Amino acid sequence: xxxxxxxxxxxxxxxxxxxxxxxxxxxxxxxxxxxxxxxxxxxxxxxxxxxxxxxxxxxxxxxxxxxxxxxxxxxxxxxxxxxxxxxxxxxxxxxxxxxxxxxxxxxxxxxxxxxxxxxxxxxxxxxxxxxxxxxxxxxxxxxxxxxxxxxxxxxxxxxxxxxxxxxxxxxxxxxxxxxxxxxxxxxxxxxxxxxxxxxxxxxxxxxxxxxxxxxxxxxxxxxxxxxxxxxxxxxxxxxxxxxxxxxxxxxxxxxxxxxxxxxxxxxxxxxxxxxxxxxxxxxxxxxxxxxxxxxxxxxxxxxxxxxxxxxxxxxxxxxxxxxxxxxxxxxxxxxxxxxxxxxxxxxxxxxxxxxxxxxxxxxxxxxxxxxxxxxxxxxxxxxxxxxxxxxxxxxxxxxxxxxxxxxxxxxxxxxxxxxxxxxxxxxxxxxxxxxxxxxxxxxxxxxxxxxxxxxxxxxxxxxxxxxxxxxxxxxxxxxxxxxx
Amino acid sequence: xxxxxxxxxxxxxxxxxxxxxxxxxxxxxxxxxxxxxxxxxxxxxxxxxxxxxxxxxxxxxxxxxxxxxxxxxxxxxxxxxxxxxxxxxxxxxxxxxxxxxxxxxxxxxxxxxxxxxxxxxxxxxxxxxxxxxxxxxxxxxxxxxxxxxxxxxxxxxxxxxxxxxxxxxxxxxxxxxxxxxxxxxxxxxxxxxxxxxxxxxxxxxxxxxxxxxxxxxxxxxxxxxxxxxxxxxxxxxxxxxxxxxxxxxxxxxxxxxxxxxxxxxxxxxxxxxxxxxxxxxxxxxxxxxxxxxxxxxxxxxxxxxxxxxxxxxxxxxxxxxxxxxxxxxxxxxxxxxxxxxxxxxxxxxxxxxxxxxxxxxxxxxxxxxxxxxxxxxxxxxxxxxxxxxxxxxxxxxxxxxxxxxxxxxxxxxxxxxxxxxxxxxxxxxxxxxxxxxxxxxxxxxxxxxxxxxxxxxxxxxxxxxxxxxxxxxxxxxxxxxxxx
Numbered sequence: 001x002x003x004x005x006x007x008x009x010x011x012x013x014x015x016x017x018x019x020x021x022x023x024x025x026x027x028x029x030x031x032x033x034x035x036x037x038x039x040x041x042x043x044x045x046x047x048x049x050x051x052x053x054x055x056x057x058x059x060x061x062x063x064x065x066x067x068x069x070x071x072x073x074x075x076x077x078x079x080x081x082x083x084x085x086x087x088x089x090x091x092x093x094x095x096x097x098x099x100x101x102x103x104x105x106x107x108x109x110x111x112x113x114x115x116x117x118x119x120x121x122x123x124x125x126x127x128x129x130x131x132x133x134x135x136x137x138x139x140x141x142x143x144x145x146x147x148x149x150x151x152x153x154x155x156x157x158x159x160x161x162x163x164x165x166x167x168x169x170x171x172x173x174x175x176x177x178x179x180x181x182x183x184x185x186x187x188x189x190x191x192x193x194x195x196x197x198x199x200x201x202x203x204x205x206x207x208x209x210x211x212x213x214x215x216x217x218x219x220x221x222x223x224x225x226x227x228x229x230x231x232x233x234x235x236x237x238x239x240x241x242x243x244x245x246x247x248x249x250x251x252x253x254x255x256x257x258x259x260x261x262x263x264x265x266x267x268x269x270x271x272x273x274x275x276x277x278x279x280x281x282x283x284x285x286x287x288x289x290x291x292x293x294x295x296x297x298x299x300x301x302x303x304x305x306x307x308x309x310x311x312x313x314x315x316x317x318x319x320x321x322x323x324x325x326x327x328x329x330x331x332x333x334x335x336x337x338x339x340x341x342x343x344x345x346x347x348x349x350x351x352x353x354x355x356x357x358x359x360x361x362x363x364x365x366x367x368x369x370x371x372x373x374x375x376x377x378x379x380x381x382x383x384x385x386x387x388x389x390x391x392x393x394x395x396x397x398x399x400x401x402x403x404x405x406x407x408x409x410x411x412x413x414x415x416x417x418x419x420x421x422x423x424x425x426x427x428x429x430x431x432x433x434x435x436x437x438x439x440x441x442x443x444x445x446x447x448x449x450x451x452x453x454x455x456x457x458x459x460x461x462x463x464x465x466x467x468x469x470x471x472x473x474x475x476x477x478x479x480x481x482x483x484x
Numbered sequence: 485x486x487x488x489x490x491x492x493x494x495x496x497x498x499x500x501x502x503x504x505x506x507x508x509x510x511x512x513x514x515x516x517x518x519x520x521x522x523x524x525x526x527x528x529x530x531x532x533x534x535x536x537x538x539x540x541x542x543x544x545x546x547x548x549x550x551x552x553x554x555x556x557x558x559x560x561x562x563x564x565x566x567x568x569x570x571x572x573x574x575x576x577x578x579x580x581x582x583x584x585x586x587x588x589x590x591x592x593x594x595x596x597x598x599x600x601x602x603x604x605x606x607x608x609x610x611x612x613x614x615x616x617x618x619x620x621x622x623x624x625x626x627x628x629x630x631x632x633x634x635x636x637x638x639x640x641x642x643x644x645x646x647x648x649x650x651x652x653x654x655x656x657x658x659x660x661x662x663x664x665x666x667x668x669x670x671x672x673x674x675x676x677x678x679x680x681x682x683x684x685x686x687x688x689x690x691x692x693x694x695x696x697x698x699x700x701x702x703x704x705x706x707x708x709x710x711x712x713x714x715x716x717x718x719x720x721x722x723x724x725x726x727x728x729x730x731x732x733x734x735x736x737x738x739x740x741x742x743x744x745x746x747x748x749x750x751x752x753x754x755x756x757x758x759x760x761x762x763x764x765x766x767x768x769x770x771x772x773x774x775x776x777x778x779x780x781x782x783x784x785x786x787x788x789x790x791x792x793x794x795x796x797x798x799x800x801x802x803x804x805x806x807x808x809x810x811x812x813x814x815x816x817x818x819x820x821x822x823x824x825x826x827x828x829x830x831x832x833x834x835x836x837x838x839x840x841x842x843x844x845x846x847x848x849x850x851x852x853x854x855x856x857x858x859x860x861x862x863x864x865x866x867x868x869x870x871x872x873x874x875x876x877x878x879x880x881x882x883x884x885x886x887x888x889x890x891x892x893x894x895x896x897x898x899x900x901x902x903x904x905x906x907x908x909x910x911x912x913x914x915x916x917x918x919x920x921x922x923x924x925x926x927x928x929x930x931x932x933x934x935x936x937x938x939x940x941x942x943x944x945x946x947x948x949x950x951x952x953x954x955x956x957x958x959x960x961x962x963x964x965x966x967x968x
Contacts, residue, residue, distance in 0.1 A: 126750060126856035169695040180693050182702070183667065196943040202916070203941060207852040208884045209664050210921035211653040211706055212928055213936055213966060214948045218666070218702030222695055239752035266610060268723035268790065270754075306752065306797070313791055368691040372610035400692045432686070437694035444696055452697055457687060459680040463955065464698045470954030471947065482697060 024087045025064040025107055032067055032109075035077045040068040040115065051110045054097040055158065057363055057411070058446060061103060063090060063110035070117050072189060072197060072231045079229070079476075080195035082109060088479050091225040093134055093164030096156070098364055099445025101168055101224045105480045114161060116231055120144055128237040129186055129206050134163035134230065141235075150237040153178035156441065157347045163230045168443040169222030173346065176265075176399030177272045177304065178238055180441065182221050189232035190220050193472040198228065206234050219467070224443050225478040227471050241304035243311045244272070246339045247330035249322045250296040254278055254382055254394075257297040258375040260318075260325040261398045265371050267321065269314050273302035274399040275346055278382065281353060281393035281406075288352030289345035294328070299398075300346055301330075302339075346395075353393035353406035360408035365424050367431035368402040368440030377434060378403060381427055388419050402440035429454075444482045452482070508571050509548040509591055516551055516593075519561045524552040524599065535576050535594045539642065541847055541895070542584040542930060547574060547594035554601050556673060556681060556715045563713070563960075564679035566593060572963050575709040577618055577648030580640070582848055583929025585652055585708045589964045598645060600715055604628055612721040613670055613690050618647035618714065625719075634721040637662035640925065641831045647714045652927040653706030657830065660749075660883030661756045661788065662722055664925065666705050673716035674704050677956040682712065690718050703951070708927050709962040711955050725788035727795045728756070730823045731814035733806045734780040738762055738866055738878075741781040742859040744802075744809040745882045749855050751805065753798050757786035758883040759830055762866065765837060765877035765890075772836030773829035778812070783882075784830055785814075786823075830879075837877035837890035844892035849908050851915035852886040852924030861918060862887060865911055872903050886924035913938075928966045936966070 032041045042048070048062035069075045082089050088108040095102055104110055113134035120141065121131045125148050132141060139159045141152050154165060155172035164170075166188065171180035178184070186208075187201035199205070200216035220228055251257040261274055276299055277285065283295045301318060305311040319330055333339045345352075354362035369377050378394060385392045385405065396403025405427065409420055428438045428451050438444075438451040453461045465483060468475075516525045526532070532546035553559045566573050572592040579586055588594055597618035604625065605615045609632050616625060623643045625636050638649060639656035648654075650672065655664035662668070670692075671685035683689070684700035704711055735741040745758055760783055761769065767779045785802060789795040803814055817823045829836075838846035853861050862878060869876045869889065880887025889911065893904055912922045912935050922928075922935035937945045949967060952959075 124854065124856065126746070127854040128750075129854075169699075171693060171695075175693060180695075182693075182699065192943075192947065196946070198943045198947050199941060200944065201921070202939045202944065204916075204919040205921060205939065206854055206919045207886075207921045207924065208855070209655060209659060209666075209852055209886065209924055211655075211664075211850075211923045211925050212921050212932070212939055213706075213944075214711075214951060215653075215666065215699075215702045215706055216940075216944065216947060218699045219951075222697075222699055227698075262610070266612075306801075310794055310797065313794065317790075366695075368693055370608065370611040370613075370690055371692070372608065402691075402693065432688075435688040435690045437685070437689060437691045437696050439695045440691065440693055441695045448696070455686045455689065455696055456700075457683060459676075459682045460684065460686065460697075460700065462680070463676065463682050463700060466954045467698060467703075467951060470950045 024085050025109055028081055028085055028087065029065055031081055032065065032078065036067060036069055036074055040070065042066045051092050051095070051112060052104060054095050054100060054102050056098040056100050056445070056447065057361060058100040058103050061105060063104040064107050066110045066112060068112050068115040070115055072116065072191060075111065075116070075191045075229055075231055076195040076197055078111060079191055079193060082476050083193050083195065083474055086474050086476060088476050090478055091167070091229045093161035093167070094137060094158065096158035096160045097168055097445060098442045099447040101443050101445035101481055103446065111229065113163060113229065113231065121232065124206070125150065127206065129234055130237055131232055131234045132162050133232055134161050136162050138162055138165065145237065149240050151240045152235060153238055154181055154184055157350055162235060163233050166221050166230050166233050167223065167225050169441070171397065171400070171441040173273045173275055173397055175397060176274060177270055182218065184236045185217055185221055185233055186236055187234035188217055188220050188230055190228035190230050192228045193474065193477050222443065224445065224481050226468060226482050227477065241272070242306045243308045244302060244304050245311050245315060246333040246342060247301045247315065248293065249299045249301065249330055250294045250328040251298070252296065252326050254297045255375050255379055256325045256327065257299055258378050258398060260299060260322045260327060262371050262374060263321045264318050265399055267317060269317050271301065271314065271318065271399060272304040273300065275300040276396050276398040276403065277349065278394040280391070281349055281395045284352040284356050284393050285345045285349055288355050289348055291341065291345050300342060349393070349395045350406050354408045356391060356393070357408035361411055363407045363409045363420050365405045365427055366439045366442040367427055367436055368400060369431050369434050369436030371401050373434035373436065374398060374401050377430055380430060381405060384423060384426060388423055390419060390423060400440065401436070446481060449482065449484045508569050509593055512565055512569055512571065513549055515565055516549065516562060520551060520553055520558055524554065526550045535579070535596060536588060538579050538581040538584060538586050540582040540584050540929070540931065541845060542587050545588045545590070547588040548591050550594045550596060552596050552599035554599055556600065556675060559595065559600070559675045559713055559715055560679040560681055562593070562595060563675055563677060566960050567677050567679065567958055570958050570960060572960050574962055575651070575713045577645035577651070578621060578642070580642035580644045580648070581652055581929060582926045583931040585927050585929035585965055587930065595713065597647060597713065597715065605716065608690070609634065611690065613718055614721055615716055615718045616646050617716055618645050620646050622646055622649065629721065633724050635724045636719060637722055638665055638668055641834055646719060647717050650705050650714050650717050651707065651709050653925070655881065655884070655925040657757045657759055657881055659881060660758060661754055666702060668720045669701055669705055669717055670720055671718035672701055672704050672714055674712035674714050676712045677958065677961050706927065708929065708965050710952060710966050711961065726790045727792045728786060728788050729795050729799060730817040730826060731785045731799065732777065733783045733785065733814055734778045734812040735782070736780065736810050738781045739859050739863055740809045740811065741783055742862050742882060744783060744806045744811060746855050746858060747805045748802050749883055751801060753801050755785065755798065755802065755883060756788040757784065759784040760880050760882040760887065761833065762878040764875070765833055765879045768836040768840050768877050769829045769833055772839050773832055775825065775829050784826060833877070833879045834890050838892045840875060840877070841892035845895055847891045847893045847904050849889045849911055850923045850926040851911055851920055852884060853915050853918050853920030855885050857918035857920065858882060858885050861914055864914060865889065868907060868910060872907055874903060874907060884924065885920065930965060933966065933968045
C-alpha cells in the first residue's frame with residue numbers, strides 16, 4: 001500500500017523563498033537537542049522510517065530528523081529556529097491521512113505532535129466541550145467521556161489524532177447530522193511559523209458563537225499544517241442519543257439506492273448516518289469482515305433521537321422512501337454488538353476493497369457533489385469504472401454528497417496506473433462540473449494539488465497563497481502541500 | 485438614536501499606509517462617472533446623509549461620494565481605481581448594523597452594494613441552497629421561497645441585506661437550532677481591494693462539505709468589509725418545520741429562567757428559539773407593541789419538528805424543566821397571527837427598550853458566554869445595572885449564551901454616558917473572564933475595537949492584521965473598523 005506512485009510526487013517548487021540548504025537541518029540538531037533534550041531528537045533510520053509515510057499512496061520519504069516536543073513552548077522554540085534557518089517542518093500526528101499531507105518530501109524536520117503532554121486537558125460537561133492535545137485520538141476521547149452521556153461524532157475511518165483531524169478538516173459517517181470538524185471546533189492553540197502562540201478564540205474562549213474579528217478557527221481548520229501547528233483544540237461534544245437504531249436496505253440498482261438518499265435529505269429527516277456501499281464494496285466487506293450481506297447496492301442507516309418514538313418516526317419515513325425506490329425491507333441491527341460489527345465493517349471498507357486483489361496497493365478517490373447531482377455522478381462513475389475494466393468499489397457518506405472509489409492497484413503496472421489516474425481525473429472533473437469539490441474530507445495534501453486552481457480559479461488560489469505568504473513568509477510549514 | 489457618542493469615535497490610525505489625501509476622492513469622481521454612469525455617482529448632501537449612519541450610536545458622518553454600481557465588474561473597476569489612488573472605501577448594505585461597521589469615518593467613497601442587479605440569482609430547491617445579491621434582504625428571500633417548503637432561518641432584528649449579514653456574521657433568535665451565518669453560507673463572490681473577483685468555493689461550487697484548500701468562505705464571513713466586498717452569497721436553506729408551537733413561561737427570578745435555559749440545552753432538546761426577556765424588557769415590550777405579558781423574567785420558546793408528536797415531546801421535556809425551576813404553566817400561542825405578534829414584539833425589543841425614556845437614544849451591548857456561566861453572568865449584570873441606577877432591559881438569545889442590555893441614554897449627559905460606558909466595559913470583561921466573547925452577533929465595527937486584543941491576545945490580533953495586510957495592503961477597505 002505504501003509503494004511509490006512516482007507520478008504523484010510533486011516537484012517542490014518554492015515560489016516564496018528557497019530553503020534548500022541540504023546541511024541546514026543537520027547543522028541544527030544540537031540546537032534541537034538543547035531545546036528538547038537528546039531523547040526527543042532522533043536521526044535513527046528506524047524512527048525516521050516510522051514518520052516517513054501516511055496511509056495513502058506516496059513513496060515513504062524519511063525526514064532528516066524526528067523531533068518529539070513535550071510542550072507548546074518547545075514547539076515554539078523549534079519553529080523559531082527553523083524559521084531563522086529556513087528549515088522546512090512537517091507536522092505529524094497519527095499519520096493516518098490519505099493524500100500525503102504529513103509526508104516528508106525532502107530534507108526536513110518532522111515535528112511529531114503526539115508527545116505533547118496534557119492529553120485531555122479540560123472537560124466542560126455542562127457546556128458540551130473538551131480541550132485536547134494532539135496525542136488524543138477520537139476513540140480515546142470517546143472512551144474517556146463514555147460515562148458523561150456525551151460523545152464526539154466525527155469519525156474518519158482511522159483512529160486519528162483529533163488535532164490532526166482539525167488540520168485536515170476530517171469528517172466521516174456522522175457528518176450528515178453532526179457536521180464535519182469545521183462545525184465542531186470552538187478554539188485552537190496554534191504555533192505559527194515565527195514561533196508565536198495563537199489562540200484562535202482567545203486563551204480561555206469557548207463561546208457557542210462569536211462575531212468578534214476574523215474566524216481564525218475556521219482558517220486553521222483544514223489548513224493541513226501549512227499555516228501553523230495545532231497544539232490544542234477545544235472541541236464541541238454532542239449528547240449521546242437516548243434512542244438509536246441501525247438498518248440495512250438493499251436495492252436492485254445504484255440509482256435506486258442513491259435516489260432514496262436524495263429524497264431522505266430532501267425530506268429533512270435528521271438521519272445520523274446514511275452510508276452507501278455498491279455491490280462490489282458489499283462483496284469485499286463480506287469477505288474481509290466475515291459478514292453476510294446481500295451483494296447488492298446497499299444503504300446502511302442509523303437513526304438517532306431523544307425518544308424511541310422519534311427514532312421510529314424517522315425510520316418509518318425513510319422506510320417508505322426506500323420502498324418507493326424498490327428497496328428491500330429494512331434488516332435491523334438492534335443489539336450493540338450487531339451495530340458495532342456493522343459499523344466496524346463499514347470503517348474497514350477501504351481495507352476490504354484493497355484486499356480484493358492479493359498484494360495490491362490501494363488507490364482511493366474522494367469527491368463531493370450537491371445532493372441533486374449525486375445519483376447521476378455515481379452512476380456515471382460506475383459506468384466509467386466498468387468501461388475501463390478496473391475493479392473498484394464505491395462507498396460513501398452519501399447524505400453529504402460525498403463518495404469514494406477504492407481501486408486495488410499494482411503500481412508497477414504503468415499501463416494500469418495511467419488508467420487509474422485518468423479515471424480519477426475524470427471523476428474529479430465530473431464532480432467540479434456539477435458544483436462539487438475535488439475532496440470532501442481527505443484534503444489536498446500532495447495528491448490533489450493540481451485540482452486546486454481548477455476548483456477555485458486563479459483569483460481564489462492566489463488569495464490562499466497571499467494568506468500563506470503572510471503567515472509563513474519563509475514557506476517553512478509543510479511546504480509542497482496544498483500548493484505546488 | 486443617531487446622535488454622537490464622541491468617545492466612541494476612534495482615531496483612524498493607519499499603521500499599514502497613509503491614504504489621507506483630502507482631494508483624492510474628489511479628483512476621481514469623473515473617473516467613477518465614466519465607470520458607472522453619472523446617475524450612479526452622487527455627491528448630493530441628501531444622498532450622502534442617507535449613507536452616513538447605521539442603527540447604532542455613532543455620529544452621522546457623510547461619505548464624500550456615494551457610488552451605486554450595478555455589476556460586480558463595476559465594483560471591481562471602482563476598487564482598482566481606489567486601490568491605485570489609496571482611497572478608502574466603505575461598503576454599505578442596508579445600514580442596519582449596530583456597531584458602526586458601515587459608517588463613514590472621514591473622506592471616503594461609500595460603495596452601496598444594494599444596486600447590484602440580479603436579486604435572487606439561482607434557487608436550488610433540491611439542494612436547499614440559493615444565491616443572492618446584496619439587494620436581497622432576509623424577509624424578501626423568505627417571501628420569495630414561501631411556497632417551496634424551505635426557509636432561511638437567520639433573523640437579526642432588522643430586515644438586513646443577506647450579504648451584509650454575511651459580512652457581520654449575523655445571527656438572531658433561530659441560531660440555537662439552525663446556526664449563525666457562519667453555518668449557513670456555501671459560497672461567496674467577493675471583490676478584493678485590488679479588484680480581483682474571488683469565489684470562495686469556486687465559481688460553481690456549492691457542496692455541503694469540502695476539505696479543499698483554506699476556508700475562505702469562513703474568513704470573509706464576519707470580516708465586516710475589511711477584506712473584500714461581498715457581491716453574492718450562496719446560502720443554505722432549511723426545510724420549514726411541518727409542526728411548530730410557541731409558548732411563554734414566566735419565572736419569579738432571572739436565575740430561575742436562565743437555569744431553565746441551561747438545563748434545556750444540557751438535555752439537548754433541539755429547540756428552535758429560546759429567548760429571555762427580563763421584567764424590564766417585558767414591560768417595555770408590553771407598552772411598545774401593545775401586548776399584555778406578565779411583567780416577570782420570561783422565556784419565549786419555539787419548538788420545531790417534522791411531526792406534532794415530536795414537537796409535543798420537546799415541549800413536554802422543556803415544560804418539566806421550567807416547572808422544576810418555578811416557571812409558570814406554558815401560555816401557548818397557537819394561531820400564526822399570535823405567533824407573529826409575539827415574535828414581532830421580540831424583534832422590536834430594542835426599540836421598545838429605547839422608548840422607555842422619551843427622546844432618548846439607544847445604547848446596546850452584546851456579549852456571549854458559555855452556557856454554564858450564563859445564569860451568574862446575567863444575574864451579576866442585573867445587579868450591576870441596578871447598582872448604577874441606570875434603567876436597562878436585558879434580552880437575549882440565551883440558548884447560545886448570547887444576551888444584550890439596552891439602555892436608553894441622553895448622550896448630552898456626560899456623567900450618565902461615563903456610567904454607561906463603564907457598565908458596558910465591566911460587562912465585556914465579565915464575559916471574557918468566563919470564556920466568553922465581546923460580541924455574539926453585532927460585530928466589532930468601531931464600537932468594540934478596544935476589546936479585540938483583550939479577547940484574542942497580542943498574537944491573535946497580530947495574526948488578523950497580517951491577513952488584513954496581505955489582502956488589503958493599502959488599507960482601503962473599511963479602514964478604522966475591527967482594527968484601530
